[in-house]
Amino acid sequence: MGLKQNLHNFKVKNQNKKWLPAFNALFTFLYTPNETTHNGTHIKAADDLKRTMNTVIIALVPCLIFGMFNAGYQHYLALGEITQAEGFLGASFWTLDNLLVGAATVLPLVVVSYGVGLAVEFVFAVIKGHEVEEGYLVTGMLVPLIVPVDIPLWMLAVAVIFGVVIGKEVFGGTGMNILNPALTIRAFLFFAYPTWMSGDKVWVHGAVERAGTPDAISGETLLGAYAQNTSLAGIDYWDMFWGLIPGSVGETSKFLIIIGALFLIFTKVGSWRIIISTLIGALAMGLIFNGVVDAGWIGESSKFYGLMSVPFWQHLIIGSILFGAVYMATDPVTASQTNKGKWIYGFLIGFISIMIRVFNPAYPEGVFLAILLMNVFAPTIDHYVVQGNVKRRMKRLKAKVA
Amino acid sequence: MSNDIRIKKGLDIKLKGEAEKTTDTAVLSNFYVLRPEDFHGVIPKLIHKVGTKVKAGEPVFYDKSNEDIKFVSPVSGEIIEISRGAKRRILEIKIQADKTQTYQDNGKFDVDASTAEAVKAHLLASGLWPFIKQRPYDVIASPEKAPKAVFVSGYASAPLAADLDYTLQGKEAELQAAVAALGKLTEGGVHVSVGKNSNSPLAGLSGVTLHKVSGPHPAGNVGTLINKVDPVNKGETVWTLNAQDLVIIGELLLTGKFNAERTVALVGSQVQSPRYFLTKIGAEVATMIYDKGVEKDANARVISGNVLSGKEIRPDGYLDFYSNVISIIPEGDDYEFFGWNKPVFDKVSTSRALTFSWLNPNKKYDLDTNTNGEHRAFVITGNYEEVFPLDIYPMQILKACMYKDLDEMEALGMYEVAPEDFALTEFVCVSKQPHQKIIREGLDLMLKEIG
Structure with a gap:
């Protein structure tokens, strides 16, 4: 029997130790446990939470790998050392140099995110004596993908600790939290270090250290540029779609996000209701703004003009609305839990995202604020949906009595 | 009169070891x-x-x-x-x-010529009453309260359930007597469900409202029938009976003898030759399970009842009062290497997260009792609704039970449910929560507090 038997004996021998949950967390990654059902259903479906979380991670991996290449690509492109890649398979994109630079900047983010986050989870599991829950597996993967490349690692570590403790553990751990932990981390970074997060330097690797020197390069995002009523040179719609633009690590490639979304929907892990309704909401708000511009209510001199005049469908390929819709809004714990509620919840996220994007030129990325806002309102939406069912039951009773 | 009820939400779990349609007489239990x-x-x-x-x-x-x-x-x-x-x-x-059985003679009973009071008294006195269960609370019916209707499901859709069309064959007279008696006790009539394409003996009964049900499990659950026909409101009561128990009731009314004989299916992947046995309530299961059944020292679980809501019993245990199935499936008390991330072909799943049971929906599976994961808080949403046909929010009502909010439990429909209605949601639960236990405890709490 070897390893399996040894680990089992070790677990039995130490079953009263305080630190056993930490051991179990590692053990159950190697082997699914030998637990059997008792009364209740004697058989169980194959899925467990680890498998579900793992599926989301699989959907995120392409974005991460692309993010590494893109980090290097944007770096060299800004330095003028390489030419622009033509399309997704462009020769100057998928190069080893790009990957090396990207890996050197992105992998530390992943390591810090997982290392710090899981350490906090383990500590809480040992203190509270419950098993280590899997929620952080996905959060830990999301975090590196939604931060700028050049964020200092200590900042990330502080934010992760804050996000996991305040965003999740104080509510009782995975399944009990109100706010999406990954977005809590992002929000913490945004509000604690605003000059970093909303600056025009951090989005391209190397831009910060060169700032103020003769070698200075621009580290701005497209959205930031749009908000200033300008644009970035040399970027067309296909670049936005393929993701060859500066931005947070993993959220630039709309193409890969769509693939990830299809995978999540196919595996039934992600809610297609939320994804679709978020996009509908975003398009609706975009259309309204286009209408406002067309009606001539807002002139070119207005500071809102830049983003308001963006054709409605383009909102989906700039910024991270798509990433938010697919990987953030669908977090089942913080989203609405009823199917009807999911439609409303998603629609409002899309709607509010674009509204914040247009009306808040200082920080045009409204998606994470919109999702956090709707996280707070999700229980309210559910409440009214469930009340519909309750009322129907009351009515049935009244019809009987009358 | 017949009505069609078609269920879309649900899940048929196809398992190996379905009973062949032959009946052996079990060795007499001591x-x-x-x-x-x-x-x-x-x-x-x-x-x-x-x-x-x-x-x-x-x-x-x-x-x-x-x-x-x-x-x-x-x-x-x-x-x-x-x-x-x-x-x-x-x-x-x-x-x-005893070697030779003697019966207490309750006398022949003429249902048609009796009043409701007399029928009730007879059922109580002769010990038939425990067969009648009530909702709300899923307990033995209270004789004081007249039910608004009586429900019997003649369609067994649970995995490896005994085929009622087969086990009830030739019992038309008994069934008719039983439903006639029950019909006396309620104003709402007796609702009986049968499978859409079945030749159930129940279909020919007079004095009942017949419903033809189709669709995946839990189409055959009596809770589904009630929900689709006439859901229980606050203050109302309905009665439910198992179809096989109608036979015992009917025989007693016709002959005066309490004959506890019952046709029981011995099923499951651990059974060599799954088939039906004629035995009695409370008999030792050892009289059946080793006869071309399970190996003597197999690492198997013996369940009195079906695999979703039956009771675990020891191999030297006894058939319980309501079951007409004995299921034997392998124990799953072993670790599985990388079981959480490798593709799964040999287990049932409603998702497609590297689980491939959706590829061949007609394959029969050999599931064991492993939980396939650890117990967690509720995380995933929307998957219960896919297998839960009742007009109730399953996750919300479960949570209401867990935090013991009586008002909310009542508002969400607690009067309508029984633990077995939550067997499928428990089966698919990613967080491995014990739904049936949660519901049972919730019902007990309501029974105690509200009554």
Whole structure:
């Protein structure tokens, strides 16, 4: 029997130790446990939470790998050392140099995110004596993908600790939290270090250290540029779609996000209701703004003009609305839990995202604020949906009595 | 009159070891056991001491809270042992059967010529009452309260369930007598469901409202039938009966004898030759399970009932009062290497997260009792609704039960449900929460607080 038997004996021998949950967390990654059902259903479906979380991670991996290449690509492109890649398979994109630079900047983010986050989870599991829950597996993967490349690692570590403790553990751990932990981390970074997060330097690797020197390069995002009523040179719609633009690590490639979304929907892990309704909401708000511009209510001199005049469908390929819709809004714990509620919840996220994007030129990325806002309102939406069912039951009773 | 009920939400779990349609007579069991635990919420008061001789159909104990409800011996013989647990709770009453059976004669009963009161009194006195369960609370029916309707499901859709079309064959007379008696006790009539393409003997009964149901499990659950026909409102009561118990009721009405005989399916992947047995309530399962069944020392679980909501029993245990299935499946008390991330082909799943049971929906699976993961808080949403056809929010009602909010439980439809309605949501639950237990405890709490 070897390893399996040894680990089992070790677990039995130490079953009263305080630190056993930490051991179990590692053990159950190697082997699914030998637990059997008792009364209740004697058989169980194959899925467990680890498998579900793992599926989301699989959907995120392409974005991460692309993010590494893109980090290097944007770096060299800004330095003028390489030419622009033509399309997704462009020769100057998928190069080893790009990957090396990207890996050197992105992998530390992943390591810090997982290392710090899981350490906090383990500590809480040992203190509270419950098993280590899997929620952080996905959060830990999301975090590196939604931060700028050049964020200092200590900042990330502080934010992760804050996000996991305040965003999740104080509510009782995975399944009990109100706010999406990954977005809590992002929000913490945004509000604690605003000059970093909303600056025009951090989005391209190397831009910060060169700032103020003769070698200075621009580290701005497209959205930031749009908000200033300008644009970035040399970027067309296909670049936005393929993701060859500066931005947070993993959220630039709309193409890969769509693939990830299809995978999540196919595996039934992600809610297609939320994804679709978020996009509908975003398009609706975009259309309204286009209408406002067309009606001539807002002139070119207005500071809102830049983003308001963006054709409605383009909102989906700039910024991270798509990433938010697919990987953030669908977090089942913080989203609405009823199917009807999911439609409303998603629609409002899309709607509010674009509204914040247009009306808040200082920080045009409204998606994470919109999702956090709707996280707070999700229980309210559910409440009214469930009340519909309750009322129907009351009515049935009244019809009987009358 | 017949109505069609079609269920879309649900899940048919196809397992290996379905019973072949042949019936063997089981070896006569020496001992029979009545377990008060089978009758949820009943506090037993013994009538006889150890050593007393009883006839088949003679009361052995009654319900402390309602003395009219009597529980009778399935066989004639001698009470040889009463085993007790903590606080002297009675666990088992063991009866050694006589070689030749004698029956208590309750007399032939003419249903048509009797009043409702007389029918009720007869059912209570002859020990048939425990077969009648009620909703709300899924306990033995209270004789004081007239039900608004009676529901019987004649369609077994649970995995590896005994085929009622087969086990009820030739029992038309008994079934008819039983539903006639029950029809007297309610104004709402007796609702009977049968499978859409079945030739169930129940379909030919008169004096019932027939419903033809189709769709995946839980189409055959009586809870689904109630929800689709006439859901229970606050203050109302409905009765439910198992179709196979109607036979015992009918026979007693026709002949005066309490004949505890029942056709039981022996099923499951661990059974060599799954088939039907003719046996009696409370019989030792050892009389059946080793005969071309399970290996002597196999690492198997014996379940009295179906794999979704049956009770775990020891191989030397006894058939419980309501079951007509004995399922034997392998125990899953082993670790599985990388079981959480490798592709799964040999287990059932409703997702497609590297689980491939959606590829061949007609494949039969050999599932074991492993939980396939650890217990977690509720995380995933929306998957219960896919297998839950009732007009109730399953996750919300489960949570209401967990935090014991009586008002919310009531508002969300607690009066309508029984634990078995939540068997499928429990099966698919990613967080491995014990749904049926949560619902049972919620019902018990309501019964205690509201009554």
